[in-house]
Amino acid sequence: METPLLPPEIQEAHRSFPGALAACADLDALLRLKGAFVGREASHAARLMELLKAAPKEHKRELGAAANALKTQWEEGLRERQAQLEEARKATAALANAWDPALPSPLPAQGALHPLNRLMDRLVDVFRPLGYHVEEGPEAETEEHNFDGLNIPEDHPARGSADTFYFKDSDGLLLRTHTSPVQVRVLKRIAEKGPDGLSALERNGGIRFLAPGRVYRKDEIDPTHSPMFHQVEGMLIGKGIGMHHLKGTLAYAMKALFGPGAEVRFRPSYFPFVEPGAEMDVRCPLCGGAGCRVCKGSGWVELLGAGLLHPNILTFAGIDPTVWSGFAFGMGVERTAMMVSQTPDLRLFFENDQRFLKTMGGLD
């Protein structure tokens, strides 16, 4: 399309056209370029029209063809670029309305339940379908509830002031050393109602409950001891209750707590308020039984103490041990939580560092 008839400034403009077109970053710039090349006035196309009008007749044909070709090229270029820019604008607009879902969302910060409370709540949930309800008692207890009613002899070392906190001016009041006094209170409640209590027991087919709560023992705080810790106690009274029921109940509970693969074993042991007594081990939840630091290589960790209710405990409440029988079990909450979570230091549970609570706690 080169023809010497075209003035050099038009030729120059045409050569610069592709570059100028590419340089248009948005539709405004493109509009300005369009004005300069194909606008009605003062554009290169307008100038070409003027030249064509003034050209001698013999040149008109050649110049006309050249001018048309240029104009068509410019218009096509502009149209193409405009389409591109419009596409780009749409994409930007879409982006402007988009929001990366990975960005933090404007919801209130989440807190967490304390891991010890969570574990206790979880245990309640595990036992709930088996018909257990929750019983609670005070932390400041009497010797009668904490020791006497549990068949613990009067000269038992646990009663000493080296092991148990006593209140100063409240004769005999102490901080309960286990959740077992709740058992005593429940049994006493039945006994105090006399025949009514027993007929209620009869009507209900027995009683079953969990007693979660805070307990105190006179230990200095260190990585494995604390003067306050938590226990969950469970008790069931019914007719014809034997060790197989204790075993079945706890095996079920451990599966619910640790997963269907949980394995338990029972060993004979001794607690004054049960007969027979047992300790329950679970297959080490960390190594699966292969042997590790937590289970000291044995593949098993001791999790709770249990047994059939000692007949004296039932007799104490006026319940005939030849008619009724039952079982009880007790679990240390911190010990279990530490073992399962591999928390290295008991004190972490009571320091309440947010970073610990964030990783260990959670919502229910």
Add this chain to the structure above:
Amino acid sequence: MLIELGALHQELPALAGTSTHDLCELLAGLGFPVDGVETVEGATVLDVDVTANRGDAQSHRGIARDLAAKLGAALTPLPAAGPAQGQPLLPIRLEAGDAGPFYATAVLDLGAPQGTPGPVKAFLGAMGAGAKDLPAVDASNELLHRYGHPSHAFDADRIQDFLEVRWAREGETLVTLDGVERKLTPRDLLIADGAGPVALAGVMGGEGTKVTAATRRVLLESAWFDPRTVRAMAHRHGLHTDASHRFGRGADPAMAEPARDLLARRLQDWAGATLRSAWSVGAPPPPKAPIELAWSMVDRVSGHPVDPERAGALLRALGCALEPIPGGARVTPPTWRHDLGLPEDLAEEVLRLLGYDGIPSALPPLESHPEPLAPGYLKRRKLASRLANLGFFQTVTLGFGDPLEEALGDAPARRALANPLGEDYSLMRGTLLRDLDKVARLNLEKGARDVRFFEIAPVFEARPGQPLKETWTLGLVWGGEMGGEDPLTPTRKLSGPEGRSHLQGVLRALGVAAADLAAFGRWEFTEAATGAVLGWHFEVPIDAIPDAGERVIPRFAPFSRFPTVERDLSLLVGLDQPYAALKAAMEEALAGTPLQDLRCVDVFRHKSLPQGRQAWLMRLRFQAMDRTLTGEEVETWVLSALDAAQALGAQLRG
């Protein structure tokens, strides 16, 4: 208790082929878990955990007895009986009744050489006792670890006139073998001679009558003492000895004479001793009455039928004597098993020997409707859940208090502990806020920017003349910065009344009434040193928080299907204008209108406003149950609300 493997094998040769691992499993299965296995100078020593009820198992023979019953194997018979009853060489009187009813003794002249055999020294080394190289002392120790019966040897030449078992007299003292002078009380059981106390019965001998290398004649003691008496003495004097441990858990009264004879025999063998005489005074405590065991009890306890033949055989293997009765047996436990007193005890023994592994597993039938969860428990649990969802972290703190930091209305002395761990643990807390503040401060110090904590725990209150009261309480603390969790909520420091307002909002959301907010409020918590406000805290009894609706399915409340009309009123009010008063006045003016809601939706404070004034944007929302409202009537109502506001000094902001 320490068990040396070689000595155990001597008692029960059938163990010879059993590996240490299998032995540990066997012991655990019998209720004697092994806490550790050590090698001491070539000997394997097991640290066996023996529960407090099994006084009889506190020796190699005791452990071997249970293993023998489990394995159906025979124990090595005790060495042949010793000398027959001889003539008393000095008077021995029993003056303490049931506390010390039986005393077996012997007097021997020691010859030469005086040495303890090497294997016995090694055995005592493995027991952690160490040999004294005095045969009388070492043999007594060896017998204690081997057979479980404590004995004692006196230097006979230092015993004056007679021996008696009696209660101590007020003011008496005794220097025990450990060199400590013990002040005695009438609750201490003594061995005494003509000159006074020579031993704390069943606990420790006296320094003045002890056997030394110079001793030429010994008097042996192998007695039986009441477990409670010995436990109390050991506790009172802080003297927990091998002897007190075994007497305190119940020694076998029938073992007193054999132990004396074995001790005499060892002195004859090791030290060329000559027996002058051996005799006994008093009688062992009578055996317990036989137990009537119904076989059905064993079935019930174990949850599966146990063959009575098998159960009987197991009980016999433990040393019980059985006499058949209809449906069961009359069982006389052996003299060493004082822990067996009830049929349940016997059922446990059968189960223990059969192995707990064999007990089947079953869920007890659920025969009734479970009781509902206690409302108090449920409420606390729901509260905790809500607060965690509101961004608060639940804390657990120990619950002790420091009297210096607690200035509360009750009598803190009655919350005080008699034997606290330390000053700052010396009473039971009367508030949760001190601990919560501590937690918040600690977290801020560790770099936390936003601290929100709550605790639900009992606090203690002691009013004069009333029992100590425990009240379940919710404590909350909120401090640090606010926002910054997401790109749309900028971070800002909680300032002025804002934090308190947020905390109030949380409490109101929980349903705590305004009156309670005023009654229980202690709002700011500050840096003790600078007085700078670190945050806001609050505690409220759980009972003051209403239950979140008792009905699972609430009653239907009708609502309007006609459009709502909203109008905003921008009011200029004084900076001290109480919001509740203005709101109440406007609402009163609108009584009888279908007002749905009226509230401040924006607070504007700026220097462009007249001094002392702020702008509140009040939003009024109307909606009728039965019709669409007209613009005119709404205008009338808005104007009457404006009038009410103006009556309180508010102006319409132009």
